[in-house]
Amino acid sequence: MSATPHPQVTENRKLRLRLGVVAIAMFGFGYALVPFYDAICRALGVNDFIQADAAPGANSQVDASRSVTIEFDANAHNLPWNFRPLVRHLTVHPGELATVEYEIANVRSEPVTAQAVPSYGPARAGEHFRKMECFCFTQQTLAPGETRRFPVVFVVDPKLPRDVNTITLSYTFFEVAGRGGKT
16 A cells, blocks of 8 residues: 555645745855845945955044044042043044053052043033043952052044143042952
């Protein structure tokens, strides 16, 4: 006796085969779209991140047509710390990544924990000043007599209004009550 598959089983196999072919065709179509999309974008100049006049690896987001002077200030509010920027000012192009260092020394004979709070002048410049790394992100504890240097890595947003040519970045350290010293 010959076993003939049930008609529903045969239909299911055909459907699975068709769905498999459709899935493979969709994958192939999606794979083929990448170079096609790239060619269309290059032809129309859309999403073209590679500028013909830029050097390979150059940051195309830097606005080299203007410069902004960043002035650095440091204060330690009622703290026995010597706190200062290692440079007083720096000139950058908007969009350019820059790094400065601050030096902090605890002159107290006991550990001190404090938190830095930044402020900007003019105040509207603060929304265009992006810090990637900063000692102000966390509380800092310095042992008695300890001296440390902390980097601040930042970029000035190219959308900074053109009439702002100087930004003052000021940090004030405040002691954290109940941590590392007097309360």
